Amino acid sequence: MRIDSIDKLAAWRDECRKRLDSQKKKVLVCLGPGCLAGGSDKILEEFHEILSKKKITDVTLEAVKKTGCHGFCAQGPLVIIEPEGIFYTKVKKAHVKEIIETTLEKGELVEKLLYKERNGDGTDHAIVDYHDIPFYKYQKRISLRNVGQIDPDRITDYIAAGGYSALAKTLSSMTPQEVIDQITKSGLRGRGGGGFPTGRKWATCAKIESDIRYVLCNGDEGDPGAFMDRCIMEGDPHSILEGMIICAYAVGSREGYIYVREEYPLAVINLQNAIDSAREHGFLGENIMGTDLCYDIKIARGGGAFVCGESSALMKSVAGEVGEPRAKYVRSVVKGLHDKPTVLNNVETFATIPVIINEGADWFASIGTEKSTGTKAFSLAGKVKNTGLVEVPMGVTLRKIIFDIGGGALKDRKFKAVQTGGPSGGCLPEDKLDLPVDFDTLTKAGSMMGSGGMIVMDDRTCMVAVARYFLGVLVKESCGKCVPCREGLYQLHKLCTKITKGKATEDDLNLMENLSRVISVASLCGLGQSGPNPFVSTLRYFRDEYMAHIRDKKCPAGVCRELITFNINDQCTGCLACIAACPVEAITGEKKKLHVINQDLCTKCGSCYEVCNFDAVDIK
Amino acid sequence: MVNITINGKVVRATEGEMLLDVIRREGINIPTLCQHDALEPAGNCRLCMVEITRTEWDGWKKYVTSCLYPVEEGLIVSTHTSELHEIRKTILDLLLANSPHSDVLQKMAEEYGLHKTSYEPNLEGDNCIMCYACTRICEVLGKSAISPVMRGHEKVIAPPFGEEPPDCIGCLACAHICPTNVITWTDENLTRTIWKKKFELIACEKCGKATISRDFAEYLIEKRGLPKEYFNTCDDCKRVELAQKMGALVDKAKEVAL
Ligand SMILES: Cc1cc2nc3c(=O)[nH]c(=O)nc-3n(C[C@H](O)[C@H](O)[C@H](O)COP(=O)(O)O)c2cc1C
Ligand code: FES
Ligand code: FES
Numbered sequence: 001m002r003i004d005s006i007d008k009l010a011a012w013r014d015e016c017r018k019r020l021d022s023q024k025k026k027v028l029v030c031l032g033p034g035c036l037a038g039g040s041d042k043i044l045e046e047f048h049e050i051l052s053k054k055k056i057t058d059v060t061l062e063a064v065k066k067t068g069c070h071g072f073c074a075q076g077p078l079v080i081i082e083p084e085g086i087f088y089t090k091v092k093k094a095h096v097k098e099i100i101e102t103t104l105e106k107g108e109l110v111e112k113l114l115y116k117e118r119n120g121d122g123t124d125h126a127i128v129d130y131h132d133i134p135f136y137k138y139q140k141r142i143s144l145r146n147v148g149q150i151d152p153d154r155i156t157d158y159i160a161a162g163g164y165s166a167l168a169k170t171l172s173s174m175t176p177q178e179v180i181d182q183i184t185k186s187g188l189r190g191r192g193g194g195g196f197p198t199g200r201k202w203a204t205c206a207k208i209e210s211d212i213r214y215v216l217c218n219g220d221e222g223d224p225g226a227f228m229d230r231c232i233m234e235g236d237p238h239s240i241l242e243g244m245i246i247c248a249y250a251v252g253s254r255e256g257y258i259y260v261r262e263e264y265p266l267a268v269i270n271l272q273n274a275i276d277s278a279r280e281h282g283f284l285g286e287n288i289m290g291t292d293l294c295y296d297i298k299i300a301r302g303g304g305a306f307v308c309g310e311s312s313a314l315m316k317s318v319a320g321e322v323g324e325p326r327a328k329y330v331r332s333v334v335k336g337l338h339d340k341p342t343v344l345n346n347v348e349t350f351a352t353i354p355v356i357i358n359e360g361a362d363w364f365a366s367i368g369t370e371k372s373t374g375t376k377a378f379s380l381a382g383k384v385k386n387t388g389l390v391e392v393p394m395g396v397t398l399r400k401i402i403f404d405i406g407g408g409a410l411k412d413r414k415f416k417a418v419q420t421g422g423p424s425g426g427c428l429p430e431d432k433l434d435l436p437v438d439f440d441t442l443t444k445a446g447s448m449m450g451s452g453g454m455i456v457m458d459d460r461t462c463m464v465a466v467a468r469y470f471l472g473v474l475v476k477e478s479c480g481k482c483v484p485c486r487e488g489l490y491q492l493h494k495l496c497t498k499i500t501k502g503k504a505t506e507d508d509l510n511l512m513e514n515l516s517r518v519i520s521v522a523s524l525c526g527l528g529q530s531g532p533n534p535f536v537s538t539l540r541y542f543r544d545e546y547m548a549h550i551r552d553k554k555c556p557a558g559v560c561r562e563l564i565t566f567n568i569n570d571q572c573t574g575c576l577a578c579i580a581a582c583p584v585e586a587i588t589g590e591k592k593k594l595h596v597i598n599q600d601l602c603t604k605c606g607s608c609y610e611v612c613n614f615d616a617v618d619i620k
Numbered sequence: 621m622v623n624i625t626i627n628g629k630v631v632r633a634t635e636g637e638m639l640l641d642v643i644r645r646e647g648i649n650i651p652t653l654c655q656h657d658a659l660e661p662a663g664n665c666r667l668c669m670v671e672i673t674r675t676e677w678d679g680w681k682k683y684v685t686s687c688l689y690p691v692e693e694g695l696i697v698s699t700h701t702s703e704l705h706e707i708r709k710t711i712l713d714l715l716l717a718n719s720p721h722s723d724v725l726q727k728m729a730e731e732y733g734l735h736k737t738s739y740e741p742n743l744e745g746d747n748c749i750m751c752y753a754c755t756r757i758c759e760v761l762g763k764s765a766i767s768p769v770m771r772g773h774e775k776v777i778a779p780p781f782g783e784e785p786p787d788c789i790g791c792l793a794c795a796h797i798c799p800t801n802v803i804t805w806t807d808e809n810l811t812r813t814i815w816k817k818k819f820e821l822i823a824c825e826k827c828g829k830a831t832i833s834r835d836f837a838e839y840l841i842e843k844r845g846l847p848k849e850y851f852n853t854c855d856d857c858k859r860v861e862l863a864q865k866m867g868a869l870v871d872k873a874k875e876v877a878l
Contacts, residue, residue, distance in 0.1 A: 305771060307771075324768075327661075327662060327664075327685065327688055328663075328688055475772055475773060476771065476772055478771065478773070479775075480775030481775075482665075482666055483664065483666055483711050483714055484710075484711060487718055487773070490772070491714060491717065494739075495739075511738055511739075518710040518711070521669075521703075522669055522683065522707050522711065523666075524666070
């Protein structure tokens with residue numbers, strides 16, 4: 001159906017909702033990146049396979065559907081049964097038959113697949129409805145509102161969920177200026193890292209005299225470990241399109257691009273499907289919803305470099321040039337793609353727009369903090385129990401995210417630090433856990449919001465090695481055009497390596513501090529300017545650990561190979577496990593007798609430490 | 621015209637002209653490596669950084685590369701603070717670490733009191749400092765035969781796929797503009813080799829000496845409208861020819877006068 005007038009949309013929505021409501025039960029199979037890796041596509045197939053042969057009242061074939069990432073990846077593959085919200089975890093293909101027979105046919109629970117929450121006394125209790133699980137309970141989903149709930153390939157799902165109603169409202173009752181005013185009033189700041197006020201960006205673009213203006217979406221998501229944008233692109237692509245179309249109306253644009261990194265093929269497919277069906281239904285192209293608005297979107301595929309996410313590099317890349325940042329003191333909103341005024345916003349930013357239009361600027365501004373309104377999505381990763389995708393109101397504490405939602409450090413080890421902001425972000429220690437998470441607080445603490453990566457580290461993490469790792473990423477990702485970033489980060493990384501080998505002096509540390517300052521002020525783009533962060537923030541909070549490497553030639557966390565020795569203590573039961581595990585035959589001993597490591601042969605690979613069940617291997 | 625202040629002195633400048641040009645016009649010396657009058661500014665070397673502020677900024681200041689910063693009314697510029705000294709010194713130090721054998725860099729670093737790099741020198745490093753002067757001049761000529769490839773510290777200037785650059789015309793503009801003289805070429809008899817590509821050099825009709833490459837001559841004839849015959853002789857012979865013509869004229873004039 002082509003929506004050639006605003007009124008038609010409401011009727012279509014009723015139809016879509018009726019159709020969905022007629023499905024008494026729905027089975028959602030998560031096909032997000034985490035669950036897919038666990039084989040959830042096979043699970044979906046199995047459901048369809050069995051249900052195509054077997055008729056069950058209340059369950060139609062259409063009601064078993066794929067969704068994008070539901071969030072709780074650590075428990076995946078996930079299968080959710082609505083309307084009860086029954087949450088089945090770690091599902092395997094072999095479980096499908098049982099789910100069908102027990103839950104769908106008899107209405108009973110498959111106990112073993114339910115989520116188990118740990119009690120204070122070490123026992124577990126099962127939670128049926130996922131809304132009651134702490135991981136979900138403390139979240140507030142705005143940009144992720146539909147991700148994991150709808151089938152991204154069905155525009156009818158999006159319509160039933162209220163999709164394109166914000167666009168209808170915009171086109172029928174708001175002037176472009178009113179849209180900009182609402183976005184400005186909402187306090188929305190860009191979710192791509194910089195935190196620039198979105199309304200102000202749109203207002204600037206709209207004001208510039210020009211025949212052509214572009215509205216672009218940044219789906220480059222270069223932070224290793226971050227996957228919020230990916231999950232929105234894969235799981236709810238129409239929400240991005242709707243945000244972009246509203247923006248196009250506000251600033252007067254007819255043409256736009258979504259820049260997607262090469263590593264996200266499914267995002268490209270789902271976005272392209274969404275674009276095609278939006279066009280077919282009259283939400284894109286000429287005379288959108290029967291109005292004068294004409295706007296169309298193409299997908300531009302990125303070359304996979306982190307720096308291509310930087311605005312000027314991205315625009316060059318879209319224009320078919322080498323994706324290097326431009327060194328000019330004109331903002332891309334004034335002179336962007338093909339030197340025309342251009343709005344570039346992040347995926348999450350655009351996905352938030354429809355909700356602001358529908359619920360109002362005041363409602364959005366009431367969430368979060370005064371200067372960072374609304375919610376922010378994070379990908380929780382690293383040494384944390386509940387890895388996955390979360391969205392919380394701005395201003396909640398790091399502790400809440402990591403401990404209440406994330407469940408704390410993996411294997412109940414001691415929390416040491418959390419890294420936020422992507423490779424050029426910073427690490428914050430335990431005593432910063434009660435800081436509210438918002439743009440300005442994180443920056444002041446020496447880290448940054450970035451696009452929302454959050455990596456938890458436990459006490460077995462060496463902060464010098466962490467700094468070295470992230471510097472290494474940045475050295476590879478630097479475009480190499482300007483000297484401070486190319487040569488500076490390279491030398492910083494080399495000096496950091498020197499520390500991890502126990503060969504650095506305090507003079508080296510001073511040199512590094514000085515160098516870091518120069519790289520930050522003198523680099524051409526944001527990559528270099530924030531590049532020394534991994535070093536600077538870890539030095540700020542973990543100087544003792546640096547000094548231990550430099551002065552005492554020790555790695556307190558037991559990570560830096562050159563600085564540690566492995567020894568077997570008298571807890572050893574003589575089980576031979578480490579002897580079998582040692583790749584260089586450095587361990588000798590007999591059954592039931594204390595084993596010994598020959599230090600001359602030991603390569604410090606840590607295999608013995610990993611296999612020992614009796615805590616008998618010491619690292620010093 | 622706008623008024624700006626440089627190191628405390630009020631200076632008049634044309635709105636939109638680059639700050640570096642104004643600074644240099646005032647006789648103030650700032651080192652640069654990637655700036656060249658024939659090229660659009662690129663902002664690669666970062667040596668030209670200066671500190672700017674405005675009265676209404678309330679003491680807030682920022683560092684900008686003057687080669688790319690268009691002047692505007694009321695700008696207050698400092699070109700030689702201790703922090704700027706540190707920035708320039710560090711940049712030279714970093715460049716020197718990567719190209720310890722470059723005499724150009726050594727000389728510049730000396731001026732900042734650096735006799736050797738503070739970092740571990742890369743003894744195998746070549747002298748390329750990634751200023752892009754070569755690729756930019758090639759672009760100006762409309763050829764773009766060479767370009768930066770790879771990323772970060774691995775970045776090199778190279779022809780496409782590292783093979784003979786199909787668009788190169790052997791004009792040597794890249795080699796001549798290179799501030800650290802890294803781009804080499806050879807002329808042997810009537811063959812020029814640059815970027816591993818061989819070019820035929822036109823021999824002067826008069827003296828037989830090699831002149832420019834045939835590809836370059838064709839480019840100049842086509843793109844710059846120079847007459848074909850122009851490339852038959854070398855510059856020296858052209859000068860001789862001209863002198864002879866002048867001499868003949870003088871002789872004629874004398875004759876007439878007599
Ligand atoms: C090195 C570098 C990488 C960046 N990568 C991304 C990215 O992957 N995604 C993104 O949205 N923004 C990225 N940004 C920020 C963009 O330049 C830009 O500010 C943003 O897309 C604007 O959208 P927003 O205002 O909605 O955040 C990056 C910036 C830098 C300096
Ligand atoms: S991929 Fe399934 S929950 Fe994230
Ligand atoms: S001269 Fe300005 S950056 Fe090189």
